Amino acid sequence: MPQHKNHNPACCCRKIRGFGRRITPARHAVLDALSARGEHLTAEEVFKAASRHYPDIGLATIYRTLELFTKFGMVNKFDTGDDKARYEFADGPGAKGHHHHLVCTSCRRIVDYNDFINEETELLRRTEEGLANKYGFKINTHILQFYGLCKDCAK
Amino acid sequence: MPQHKNHNPACCCRKIRGFGRRITPARHAVLDALSARGEHLTAEEVFKAASRHYPDIGLATIYRTLELFTKFGMVNKFDTGDDKARYEFADGPGAKGHHHHLVCTSCRRIVDYNDFINEETELLRRTEEGLANKYGFKINTHILQFYGLCKDCAK
DNA sequence: ATACAATTGAGAACAATTCTCAATTATGCC
DNA sequence: GGCATAATTGAGAATTGTTCTCAATTGTAT
Ligand SMILES: [Zn+2]
Ligand SMILES: [Zn+2]
Ligand SMILES: [Zn+2]
Ligand SMILES: [Zn+2]
Numbered sequence: 367m368p369q370h371k372n373h374n375p376a377c378c379c380r381k382i383r384g385f386g387r388r389i390t391p392a393r394h395a396v397l398d399a400l401s402a403r404g405e406h407l408t409a410e411e412v413f414k415a416a417s418r419h420y421p422d423i424g425l426a427t428i429y430r431t432l433e434l435f436t437k438f439g440m441v442n443k444f445d446t447g448d449d450k451a452r453y454e455f456a457d458g459p460g461a462k463g464h465h466h467h468l469v470c471t472s473c474r475r476i477v478d479y480n481d482f483i484n485e486e487t488e489l490l491r492r493t494e495e496g497l498a499n500k501y502g503f504k505i506n507t508h509i510l511q512f513y514g515l516c517k518d519c520a521k
Numbered sequence: 522m523p524q525h526k527n528h529n530p531a532c533c534c535r536k537i538r539g540f541g542r543r544i545t546p547a548r549h550a551v552l553d554a555l556s557a558r559g560e561h562l563t564a565e566e567v568f569k570a571a572s573r574h575y576p577d578i579g580l581a582t583i584y585r586t587l588e589l590f591t592k593f594g595m596v597n598k599f600d601t602g603d604d605k606a607r608y609e610f611a612d613g614p615g616a617k618g619h620h621h622h623l624v625c626t627s628c629r630r631i632v633d634y635n636d637f638i639n640e641e642t643e644l645l646r647r648t649e650e651g652l653a654n655k656y657g658f659k660i661n662t663h664i665l666q667f668y669g670l671c672k673d674c675a676k
Numbered sequence: 677a678t679a680c681a682a683t684t685g686a687g688a689a690c691a692a693t694t695c696t697c698a699a700t701t702a703t704g705c706c
Numbered sequence: 707g708g709c710a711t712a713a714t715t716g717a718g719a720a721t722t723g724t725t726c727t728c729a730a731t732t733g734t735a736t
Contacts, residue, residue: 388682388733409724424685429724445600449693450723468652468660477656482648489644493637494667497623501632502672505623510665512649517657543702543713564692579716584693604724605692 378440381457385438395420396431400441400455404462406476408450444509446474466510472519486510533595536612540593550575551586555596555610559617561631563605599664601629621665627674641665 378397379389399415400407407415413428432453435441442456446469455461466486468477494505533552534544554570555562562570568583587608590596597611601624610616621641623632649660 390683390733392684422685424687426686426725427684430683433725445602447600449604468656468658470658471661477652477658479652479656481651481655482644485644486648489637489640493641496636497632497634497667498669500636501623501634502675503623503625503632503667503669504675505667505669506626507669508665508667510663512652512658512660512663514653514658514660514662520657520659545702545714547715577716579718581694581717582715585714588694 381438381440387434391420392416392423392427393431395423396428396435397440397455400453401460404455404460406444406446406452406454406467408452410450412453446476446511447471447513448474452476466512468512468514470516470519471513472515475516475519536593536595542589546575547571547578547582548586550578551583551590552610555608556615559610559615561599561601561607561609561622563607565605567608599666601631601666602626602668603629607631621667623667623669625671625674626668627670630671630674 382389382393395416396412398419399412402415409425409428409432412432413423413425416423416428432441432443436443436453440455440457442454443451444454444467445451446467462478464487465478465480465483468479469475490508490510494508497503498505537544537548550571551567553574554567557570564580564583564587567587568578568580571578571583587596587598591598591608595610595612597609598606599609599622600606601622617633619642620633620635620638623634624630645663645665649663652658653660
């Protein structure tokens with residue numbers, strides 16, 4: 367039976383149900399793992415975290431669940447240049463709202479920043495509009511990331 | 522012996538030599554493949570293109586060479602959400618200069634755009650500066666991409 | 677409680693990329 | 707031009723992250 371550890375069960379469950387899907391312990395475990403720390407976890411890391419509370423969970427289920435939640439907009443999937451996908455909680459209480467990332471290419475530390483976000487958002491909105499018109503695209507998302515070395519890694 | 526097909530051999534060769542590396546037919550073939558079309562090729566596509574002029578080339582060499590050129594800043598490596606890396610000629614005659622991408626998530630068409638680039642560049646520069654100060658990062662690059670559906674794929 | 681479809685875990689399969697290693701080759705020096 | 711030497715290569719094996727397959731289990735509507 368579900369444990370409702372860290373995420374808001376009412377909200378998440380309602381959403382899952384809303385898409386005609388079932389509530390299962392595996393899905394709770396994944397939501398808990400992601401919402402617990404608000405970090406940017408790889409599938410493997412979600413697997414380890416979820417296994418702690420629900421030892422029978424399988425890695426394939428982790429991937430399937432993350433894919434499902436991403437499709438529902440409950441989770442953001444992104445990439446930071448190594449070749450593992452990362453996931454973060456995107457929606458509901460505990461989520462961080464739209465933001466961009468600052469990534470250390472050495473230790474893979476990821477900083478969520480909100481500085482300049484208003485200015486950025488405004489420019490991106492205008493750019494999006496202009497590109498949509500000029501190139502006939504229906505634009506859905508964007509990704510903006512800065513790469514560099516964090517203080518520790520810069521020596 | 523090198524064929525100097527499409528890229529500027531003087532420029533590229535000087536650069537490779539400058540890093541203490543050797544000029545080889547395989548490296549020429551990769552440069553030719555990339556500079557020929559100015560497109561955003563996967564390793565497999567570079568392999569096919571390079572094989573046409575130099576049939577003995579191996580896929581491992583393609584990967585090694587692309588990695589090397591990326592390290593030298595002669596090539597940009599990036600990702601568009603499927604899980605193949607893409608490469609484009611970044612430097613020397615025929616290169617396109619710094620730009621951002623508009624990506625169709627259905628057919629993977631990639632548009633290089635330069636519209637708004639000045640405004641973008643200016644904001645990104647300021648953001649970079651602010652982030653570097655606030656979070657103690659030494660920032661090297663950024664990536665900005667818009668994702669959506671191109672005219673054809675939007676039906 | 678029952679029936680049915682959705683979901684699951686385990687492991688096999690897959691695809692992109694990297695590694696290993698012996699054979700080849702570009703380069704600097706004579 | 708040859709020679710020596712270390713860099714580079716091709717082929718295939720190995721690795722890694724992710725997806726697929728399938729029989730067994732489980733959530734949900736009735
Ligand atoms: Zn770091
Ligand atoms: Zn984040
Ligand atoms: Zn398209
Ligand atoms: Zn481009």
